[in-house]
Amino acid sequence: MKFHMIAGGPKPVAPFSHAVETDGFVFVTGQMPDTPDAPGQLPDGIEAQTRAVMENLRLVLAGLDLGFENVVMARIYLTRFKQDYAAMNATYRSYFAEGRLPARTCVGVTGLAYDALIEIDLVCRRPARH
Incomplete structure (x- = not known):
């Protein structure tokens, strides 16, 4: 196991x-x-916060020599689920190739660090070396 x-x-x-x-999963x-x-210091609004999280x-x-094409699962946490869900989806979708969206869970939560509106974690698969 490697800790990065x-x-x-x-x-x-x-x-x-x-x-x-x-075992090839990150x-x-x-x-x-x-x-x-x-x-x-957080930007204002869900679109800006979603972009900041994705960046x-x-x-x-990038520090792991991976990209969004290696993402197999994303988990998204929103503090204002009903208010921010649609706008977050539009921003999030722009980071993935058409037809290559990872599996995903998105849930509403009561709070996040820094009073953020969003947090996202990922599960990736490292390509096999041939």
């Missing part, structure tokens, strides 16, 4: 690794909508 911390990656808000890898810790340059996930994936 990505240099220049998002600042952890709790004791965790950015990702843990085992489990990416849920990312928040802040940036490595401004921890704890943090892109940064972690």
Whole structure:
């Protein structure tokens, strides 16, 4: 098992690794909508926060030599589910190729770190080396 911390990656808000890898699967810790340059500072609105989360996930994936095409499962947590679900979906969908959407769970929660509106974690599969 490998425990990954990505240099220049998002600042952890709790004791965790950015990702843990085992048997070809990579489990990416849920990312928040802040940036490595401004921890704890969040953009306004669900579209901007969704983009920020996805960019943090892109940064972690890139540090592992992976991309969104390697995502097999996403879990999304929203604090304002009814209000933000449609707008979040439109932004989220733009990060994946047409017809290549990962399996997904999306749930409403009562709170997230930094009072964020969204958090997303991923399960990825590393391509087999031939």
